[in-house]
Amino acid sequence: MRTATVIIDPQALTHNLMQVKRLAPKSKVLAMVKANAYGHGVAMVLPALQQADGIGVASFTEAFEARQLGWEKSIGLVEGVFSADEWQQAIDYECSCVIHHQPQLDWALANVPSPDSATRSVWLKYNTGMNRLGFDDQQTITAAKQLHQAGYQLILTTHFANADDREHPLNDLQIQRFDKMLALLKSTVSEDIQGSLCNSAGLVNFPDRHYDWVRPGIMLYGSSPVIDKSASELELQPAMEFSARIMALSTVNTGEAIGYGSRWIADKPTRTALVSIGYGDGYPRVVNDETHVCVLVKDKSVGSEQNCQSYQSYQDYKSYLCPVRGRVAMDMIVIDVSSVPNNIALDSKVILWGNAPHVDDIAAQAGTIGYELLCRLSARPARKQAL
């Protein structure tokens, strides 16, 4: 069977959540599970994130899915609602919404939920420099007053544009603006107003700015949110293993080219393997010639060698990093297996990303970030949970 497979490891997710809690022990955690839990599958991840204080989603559809799956704690709609009707749905399903522009404010003021409703808590979005969502200074002050007067509990929130880069000058400016606004609202509107500034990158790079809620996303899934530290340096474990199988073996002669565009030409006879994976599964089409996959070869004699172990026990396997050769096609890639012993078998497992290579490595080789690779998996790979 053609097998492109995504395996999700709940233990890694829980480990990463605990790592968040160690880094931000005084803050509540809104675990971001939008975009189908960054491609991991909401149903797969929710049981592993039970110790989060809430989850963050991008749409009411995603919130509804989480409630259907039995999630009973807080749900934050990070883009808020898109209509007055949806505001009522948010109330019906006990969602806590971001309010980032005037229509959302109007809907909230026109339809105030009962005092015991989770929707009485709103995330007031203040634009400090991302220039995407949010109110400016005066609008924020006005909105805060109106919402407070109507009985809402407020969490002042904003979003970092460059928290991945500790030294970027906008960070301090965003922090200053946020601090000043929070102090102002506390003194003029209500002492009870809470604050939330940090995504994963802010959480790592600005440990004294965690405020009441942190909003980790990518680090829950085991990727590094910052430019100067790897996932393993941050003690994060990848929650996804993406793999396929060897479907044929061959040898390419000197001077022969491989694949579309004849992009890669063999400078010596090269043993190749065809792997049943392509961009139709979500593996990126554009990767550079430094891109590797990890081939697992069964070898009882190897014992405890576990270079490439991932979620399952790979101790009976030896692992080999093999370069991708030629262009990634829709359903196949060719890899160079010259370094692998001759006893390599058809159907051998090939890890595209997991512990090694890490999705962040492949993303760098594809000119993007791990977030995108995780989210842009297609529906074709089989989804499984690690044993």
Next chain:
Amino acid sequence: MRTATVIIDPQALTHNLMQVKRLAPKSKVLAMVKANAYGHGVAMVLPALQQADGIGVASFTEAFEARQLGWEKSIGLVEGVFSADEWQQAIDYECSCVIHHQPQLDWALANVPSPDSATRSVWLKYNTGMNRLGFDDQQTITAAKQLHQAGYQLILTTHFANADDREHPLNDLQIQRFDKMLALLKSTVSEDIQGSLCNSAGLVNFPDRHYDWVRPGIMLYGSSPVIDKSASELELQPAMEFSARIMALSTVNTGEAIGYGSRWIADKPTRTALVSIGYGDGYPRVVNDETHVCVLVKDKSVGSEQNCQSYQSYQDYKSYLCPVRGRVAMDMIVIDVSSVPNNIALDSKVILWGNAPHVDDIAAQAGTIGYELLCRLSARPARKQAL
């Protein structure tokens, strides 16, 4: 409601299939619907492709899905089967398989289906220079003899590596090799052996090389398969419209940056709109600053202006091409709506690709090809059929 929406137009698919038939009137058509019909959804496209002679899929799973959906004509497994058991399944579900390496040949010879089975017809894959799948010269001759002797009907097949570029020297070499092998097999094995060489690009660029079967893929979906002609020059119609909605409007002041990495800085006060689309839906994260979307603004006075019409009737709308500003995020993009009249409404429709911009344009701006954008849509956008 947050609305990223994929609309599939069956009429465009049928039109494109008819265009294939006009270009290759003497050949049978194996319509490629692998990778969930290039991201369009197999269930959506099969009814529109009833006039194809068969469909091509990448795995038995995909073949099974097509049979479940009621497809009764030929199904070609373009990577063949992955095990002896799967060979039996191919027989059970009347699939016609590629045989590209020795194990597949062994499974076929060990288990020959009855004479009336569709599986008695096999696609013998000959490697002419793609160096991905297929047998070399001697192996091909041997396999052809063995398969013929066992009672199989043969289609000799190979795959172009550079057919998108008419002038690439490998094309002629591949054609020569294929021609020579086909003639040899016809004279030494059986006159009845058929041939199949052309994917979409070959079909367009090599009109005298269509042989018995053509295997169009991308052109069925309305993208150009060749480097020197656009889809509209080939009279192809995009079968997919990908759209989202405006979720907020704002103004960014001079000197302010937009989005992650503060990549784009306003050189004048700029009216912006936030659009509910991101790489979490499958819009590519890395696009250049020439990338545009099409905003539709309701304007009864406009009458028949239809710059941007797609599947539905947009005659009551005026369309505006607006540039994407700053980095594409997981759930949102920011666009510059300075060129759009002030009466632009929240919830206005924004076409990401369709008739204009065409997916091939966005792909070029993202450094890839339309095939990849279509295939790498995530499960998040809603799927609909054009009315």
